Amino acid sequence: MQGTLQLRDVSISAGTQPVLNAINLEVGEGELHLLLGPNGSGKSSLLAGIMGLPPFRVTCGEILFRGERIDGLPTDARARLGIGMAFQRPPSLEGVTVRRFREVLGASSSHMAEAEALDLNSFDDREVNVGFSGGEIKRWEVFKLFLQTPRFLLFDEPESGVDLEHIAGIGGAINRMAHSLDSEGARRSALIITHTGLILDYVDADAGHMMIDGRVVHSGKAGELFAHVQRRGYKLPVG
Amino acid sequence: MLKQLKNTAELSEEEKSLLARVGYQGEESRAGTCVLVDQSVRCASVGDPGVEIMPLREALIQYDWVQDLMFGLVDPGESDHIKQAAEDVHDPVGHFVRVKAGAKVRLPVQTFSLIETPQGRQFLHNITVIEEDAEVDLISGAAVPSGVHSGHHISIEECYLREGAVCRSVSIEEWGADMQVHSYARTDLARGAHSISNQILMTPLKHHFSQSRATLAEDAVCNDRTVIFAPAGSNRTMESETLLKGKGARSESLTRMVTAGGNVVNRALIVGEAPGTKGYLGCDGLKLTDEGEILSMPGVLAKTADAQLSHEASVGMISEEKMAYLMSTGMDEDAARDLIVQGFLNLKEQELPPTVRMALEKMIAAARSGSM
Ligand SMILES: Nc1ncnc2c1ncn2[C@@H]1O[C@H](COP(=O)(O)OP(=O)(O)OP(=O)(O)O)[C@@H](O)[C@H]1O
Ligand SMILES: [Mg+2]
Numbered sequence: 001m002q003g004t005l006q007l008r009d010v011s012i013s014a015g016t017q018p019v020l021n022a023i024n025l026e027v028g029e030g031e032l033h034l035l036l037g038p039n040g041s042g043k044s045s046l047l048a049g050i051m052g053l054p055p056f057r058v059t060c061g062e063i064l065f066r067g068e069r070i071d072g073l074p075t076d077a078r079a080r081l082g083i084g085m086a087f088q089r090p091p092s093l094e095g096v097t098v099r100r101f102r103e104v105l106g107a108s109s110s111h112m113a114e115a116e117a118l119d120l121n122s123f124d125d126r127e128v129n130v131g132f133s134g135g136e137i138k139r140w141e142v143f144k145l146f147l148q149t150p151r152f153l154l155f156d157e158p159e160s161g162v163d164l165e166h167i168a169g170i171g172g173a174i175n176r177m178a179h180s181l182d183s184e185g186a187r188r189s190a191l192i193i194t195h196t197g198l199i200l201d202y203v204d205a206d207a208g209h210m211m212i213d214g215r216v217v218h219s220g221k222a223g224e225l226f227a228h229v230q231r232r233g234y235k236l237p238v239g
Numbered sequence: 240m241l242k243q244l245k246n247t248a249e250l251s252e253e254e255k256s257l258l259a260r261v262g263y264q265g266e267e268s269r270a271g272t273c274v275l276v277d278q279s280v281r282c283a284s285v286g287d288p289g290v291e292i293m294p295l296r297e298a299l300i301q302y303d304w305v306q307d308l309m310f311g312l313v314d315p316g317e318s319d320h321i322k323q324a325a326e327d328v329h330d331p332v333g334h335f336v337r338v339k340a341g342a343k344v345r346l347p348v349q350t351f352s353l354i355e356t357p358q359g360r361q362f363l364h365n366i367t368v369i370e371e372d373a374e375v376d377l378i379s380g381a382a383v384p385s386g387v388h389s390g391h392h393i394s395i396e397e398c399y400l401r402e403g404a405v406c407r408s409v410s411i412e413e414w415g416a417d418m419q420v421h422s423y424a425r426t427d428l429a430r431g432a433h434s435i436s437n438q439i440l441m442t443p444l445k446h447h448f449s450q451s452r453a454t455l456a457e458d459a460v461c462n463d464r465t466v467i468f469a470p471a472g473s474n475r476t477m478e479s480e481t482l483l484k485g486k487g488a489r490s491e492s493l494t495r496m497v498t499a500g501g502n503v504v505n506r507a508l509i510v511g512e513a514p515g516t517k518g519y520l521g522c523d524g525l526k527l528t529d530e531g532e533i534l535s536m537p538g539v540l541a542k543t544a545d546a547q548l549s550h551e552a553s554v555g556m557i558s559e560e561k562m563a564y565l566m567s568t569g570m571d572e573d574a575a576r577d578l579i580v581q582g583f584l585n586l587k588e589q590e591l592p593p594t595v596r597m598a599l600e601k602m603i604a605a606a607r608s609g610s611m
Contacts, residue, residue, distance in 0.1 A: 051567050053563045054559055054563055075563055079566065080569045084569075085567055093564075093565075094583065095582030096578055100581075101578070105568060144568065148568050148569060
């Protein structure tokens with residue numbers, strides 16, 4: 001079966017600075033993949049390259065989403081095809097309230113239960129990411145994806161800096177989102193960056209990829225790879 | 240109970256819908272209404288016993304103290320326009336609004352001016368008095384029909400807030416693209432008076448010069464917010480002075496300027512003249528295009544040792560990071576830019592009449608697409 005997202009020999013630069021080299025990766029419909037790797041290895045850059053965020057651009061290779069090449073498309077076109085991203089460090093939007101943001105996205109109010117689950121139900125009059133605490137930012141970024149309901153979900157460290165109680169909220173929300181069907185009845189897929197692995201208590205990941213120095217150096221079963229990293233650090237598993 | 244003043248007429252439906260864009264609502268939902276068309280007072284009505292509205296000419300005859308208020312805050316020597324007004328042999332044209340001592344006026348009072356004659360010249364002198372401990376919301380605006388492109392509007396506003404008076408005001412202007420506007424506003428805040436004002440200057444016009452000065456007595460408070468939008472071909476120069484004369488007087492003034500090709504000059508000065516005064520000036524500019532300039536010059540002057548005065552100024556382009564963040568949710572470039580600009584201008588829903596808000600959103604969108 002053809003993957004929902006395919007990266008074929010993809011190299012990505014930040015401006016003129018090469019950061020990722022010859023990445024091959026495939027995520028199938030309904031699959032959840034983990035992306036592991038030390039600080040600075042290029043995990044966020046990979047997500048940015050998939051989403052098409054400046055200054056990142058694909059300098060070599062191709063990215064396909066549901067069989068269609070997207071690496072030349074602007075960010076909004078990729079989003080409208082069904083890719084969404086929870087940012088690691090989103091910008092703050094002064095003067096733009098959560099309510100207004102929802103309205104412009106044309107999101108229905110049927111997500112209020114999710115706002116409640118993420119402890120964000122009193123946030124309608126807050127300005128997006130302005131003065132949000134670290135944990136609030138993470139919860140908002142997950143909630144934002146409920147407003148968009150993309151078919152392919154990119155999570156950049158969704159649980160970093162989140163207290164244990166709220167991790168349960170975030171984990172549960174990601175799990176619900178991942179297991180809901182999109183408007184065409186297709187199963188959603190996700191690529192999740194994590195350092196802590198805490199998210200694994202809430203979601204069943206299929207595969208994991210280890211990234212070092214701008215390359216995917218190993219791919220395998222998610223649980224096994226994370227256990228290996230916990231024991232041995234970011235060293236190549238032998239055999 | 241709506242009292243129509245004698246010698247005044249109804250507004251046409253066209254005039255009403257034009258004024259609705261700058262905040263007009265049916266007179267039954269206002270405590271008072273006054274509309275000046277070209278060089279005369281077209282209609283004036285009052286629906287609240289705490290409010291008095293009449294043409295300035297009549298107020299001068301009815302109350303002998305009004306003559307002392309006229310040119311009480313403004314010196315004819317300050318500018319040629321003011322001098323011209325002071326020496327004019329004709330009757331002054333403008334409104335007189337009085338809110339009686341202690342009145343807590345429930346509905347807003349609205350005042351507007353319209354220029355309906357192309358190449359018209361409008362010269363207004365308005366006087367507003369909010370008496371001791373009175374409280375009122377004021378909505379004021381200026382508009383021209385779409386057929387009027389050129390003309391000249393000159394206004395002198397003198398506003399007196401007596402002890403403990405509270406005045407919340409919103410003022411919105413829509414002019415023709417080739418018009419010139421000169422406005423001179425003076426506000427006197429007596430002890431403990433509080434003024435909260437929002438000024439919205441968004442439509443294109445050829446040249447706008449605005450000069451304002453507020454004088455604050457002991458414990459008076461002034462909160463201003465101004466949003467300025469300058470599409471290509473617009474030039475706006477704003478000069479403001481806030482004089483903190485009384486002990487403990489405070490002022491906070493925030494100005495947001497956006498240029499889509501036009502020029503904005505903003506000179507703002509706060510003077511701390513008495514102990515315990517506090518003042519803050521925030522002036523932020525956003526450039527949407529390479530054309531157009533924003534010159535922002537906030538200044539603070541402390542005349543006493545313990546005045547706390549500060550200012551911040553910034554001018555920048557829309558951040559690429561914010562655009563990308565919004566576009567990653569599927570918003571197209573235009574929607575993302577509009578949202579950022581609206582956010583920057585910080586047009587809080589609750590402070591603006593909905594009709595005005597919608598008109599402003601249209602303006603932002605139109606300026607972006609170059610159709611203004
Ligand atoms: N705009 C940029 N210009 C130049 N170099 C960049 C830019 N953005 C990222 N880099 C570099 O690319 C490399 C990968 O960064 P990236 O943010 O993708 O790492 P990461 O794996 O997400 O790390 P972390 O776990 O700390 O979040 C780093 O060396 C970083 O300094
Ligand atoms: Mg990262």
